[in-house]
Amino acid sequence: VKLYDFGVAPNPRRVRIFLAEKGVEVPIVTVNIAKAENREPAFLAVNPLGTLPVLELDDGRRLTESVAICRYIEAQHPEPPLMGVDPEDCAWVEMWSRRMEIELLFPIAQTFRNTHAFWAGRVRQVPEWGEVCREKSEQRLAWLDAELADRAWVAGERFTIADITALVSIDFGRVADIRIAPAQKNLQRWYEAVSSRPSAQA
Amino acid sequence: VKLYDFGVAPNPRRVRIFLAEKGVEVPIVTVNIAKAENREPAFLAVNPLGTLPVLELDDGRRLTESVAICRYIEAQHPEPPLMGVDPEDCAWVEMWSRRMEIELLFPIAQTFRNTHAFWAGRVRQVPEWGEVCREKSEQRLAWLDAELADRAWVAGERFTIADITALVSIDFGRVADIRIAPAQKNLQRWYEAVSSRPSAQA
Numbered sequence: 001v002k003l004y005d006f007g008v009a010p011n012p013r014r015v016r017i018f019l020a021e022k023g024v025e026v027p028i029v030t031v032n033i034a035k036a037e038n039r040e041p042a043f044l045a046v047n048p049l050g051t052l053p054v055l056e057l058d059d060g061r062r063l064t065e066s067v068a069i070c071r072y073i074e075a076q077h078p079e080p081p082l083m084g085v086d087p088e089d090c091a092w093v094e095m096w097s098r099r100m101e102i103e104l105l106f107p108i109a110q111t112f113r114n115t116h117a118f119w120a121g122r123v124r125q126v127p128e129w130g131e132v133c134r135e136k137s138e139q140r141l142a143w144l145d146a147e148l149a150d151r152a153w154v155a156g157e158r159f160t161i162a163d164i165t166a167l168v169s170i171d172f173g174r175v176a177d178i179r180i181a182p183a184q185k186n187l188q189r190w191y192e193a194v195s196s197r198p199s200a201q202a
Numbered sequence: 203v204k205l206y207d208f209g210v211a212p213n214p215r216r217v218r219i220f221l222a223e224k225g226v227e228v229p230i231v232t233v234n235i236a237k238a239e240n241r242e243p244a245f246l247a248v249n250p251l252g253t254l255p256v257l258e259l260d261d262g263r264r265l266t267e268s269v270a271i272c273r274y275i276e277a278q279h280p281e282p283p284l285m286g287v288d289p290e291d292c293a294w295v296e297m298w299s300r301r302m303e304i305e306l307l308f309p310i311a312q313t314f315r316n317t318h319a320f321w322a323g324r325v326r327q328v329p330e331w332g333e334v335c336r337e338k339s340e341q342r343l344a345w346l347d348a349e350l351a352d353r354a355w356v357a358g359e360r361f362t363i364a365d366i367t368a369l370v371s372i373d374f375g376r377v378a379d380i381r382i383a384p385a386q387k388n389l390q391r392w393y394e395a396v397s398s399r400p401s402a403q404a
Contacts, residue, residue: 048345049305065304068297075289087277095270102267103251106308114331129316129331143250 002027003069004046004054009033010105010172011066012053013202017164018070020199022077026055036122067097070161082161096155096162103140104169107133111176118175130176137178141170141187148186152193159194167194204229205271206248206256211235212307212374213268214255215404219366220272222401224279228257238324269299272363284363298357298364305342306371309335313378320377332378339380343372343389350388354395361396369396 003019003026005012019026031037031052038050047054047064055063055072063069074083083097084090113119114130144166148154154162170191173179180187194200205221205228207214221228233239233254240252249256249266257265257274265271276285285299286292315321316332346368350356356364372393375381382389396402 049301063293063297065297065300068293068300071296072290072293075293088274091265091270091274091277094273095265095267098267098270099251124334126328126331126334129328132326132328 001058002029002056004029004031004043004052004056006031006033006038006052009052010109010168011051013168013171014066014161014164015053015055015069015073016202017168017199018073018082018161020202021080021082021159021164021197022073024073024077034118067101067161082159082164084160085158093155093160093162096160097165100154100162100165100169104137104144105165105172107137107140108169108173108176108178111137111178112172116175134176134178137173137176141178141180141184145180145184145187148190152190154190159197163190163194164199167191167200171195203260204231204258206231206233206245206254206258208233208235208240208254211254212311212370213253215370215373216268216363216366217255217257217271217275218404219370219401220275220284220363222404223282223284223361223366223399224275226275226279236320269303269363284361284366286362287360295357295362295364298362299367302356302364302367302371306339306346307367307374309339309342310371310375310378310380313339313380314374318377336378336380339375339378343380343382343386347382347386347389350392354392356392361399365392365396366401369393369402373397 003015005016005028031043033052037043038052044050046056046062049064051064053066053069055069057063063072071083074081084093110133111130113123114125114133115127119125151157153159154166170180180191205217207218207230209232233245235254239245240254246252248258248264251266253266255268255271257271259265265274273285276283286295312335313332315325316327316335317329321327353359355361356368372382382393
């Protein structure tokens with residue numbers, strides 16, 4: 001098994017943190033997105049969509065989509081559970097995991113894509129859409145701060161994949177200058193707890 | 203248990219089709235998005251994010267996010283399995299389910315949001331971003347057509363939630379004039395098979 005990976009991109013980092021929480025090591029193949037290696041024929045043969053990460057199994061099958069890769073790892077290494085402790089709990093964790101993706105990660109990533117110089121000349125940027133997404137991202141940080149008033153972790157009593165996605169999203173926000181506001185004390189407390197875990201170094 | 207729902211929106215329809223495939227009926231509470239009822243205080247008390255669908259359990263807890271709702275239903279009503287037949291298979295189905303969402307449903311929805319008169323005055327539209335999303339949607343339909351050359355269903359040998367998401371996305375594409383091209387014969391064959399199931403009427 002091996003993981004096609006790139007250090008600073010948020011989706012590969014989700015999987016690395018998930019693996020670190022499980023205590024599992026997987027050989028890494030680096031594909032440099034900054035050099036557009038993910039758009040070269042060698043990698044498009046691995047994943048025609050050009051996205052990272054990809055988990056390649058020993059039988060040659062390739063699994064893409066970071067959350068699907070995490071679910072595969074969860075099946076192989078159930079402890080500690082990061083996606084729910086029973087089938088019904090899995091649904092609640094998934095709700096929070098998806099909210100962190102859809103309400104935070106995606107608008108932050110679209111802000112970056114549409115406003116940052118990195119993407120100029122690489123994709124068709126639409127700065128006005130980036131600003132719509134920036135506003136949404138900032139609203140959602142305020143919403144998440146309020147949600148965290150009465151609990152330690154995003155999905156409830158336990159650290160889960162929802163915390164991983166939220167951490168990765170907020171750290172990635174720096175590239176688009178989207179940050180936790182000083183007044184967002186719940187979010188800051190949560191951020192300190194999550195980012196001080198050893199897995200956050202992954 | 204009851205489901206907050208709105209007829210023509212794609213995410214509620216995903217859940218209705220899922221329920222129909224399971225043979226499960228749930229009382230419906232209609233929230234009219236076209237009249238912005240989902241932005242009124244009564245519904246924001248149910249779901250502060252204002253999104254549909256919401257599954258309200260008998261104990262009052264409320265589950266949002268269509269795929270999380272489907273996972274809850276799958277836990278309660280395992281047969282027929284629509285999200286994988288074992289824990290490892292669940293990961294493969296999730297890969298395809300996410301691809302249908304991220305590569306089809308989201309760009310189609312953003313095309314609609316940014317280009318259609320329905321949203322004028324309701325949200326800040328960015329038509330140029332709508333065109334970026336339209337182009338992506340059309341590329342992804344061509345990609346999916348190629349993927350379906352050698353199999354009956356999106357995720358492999360069985361009908362799954364990935365087919366539901368793809369069907370809902372493609373049907374919703376009509377509102378943005380995004381359609382299967384006449385030359386996309388695999389996709390047309392698949393579409394006829396999926397849309398002729400009784401659940402497609404949901």
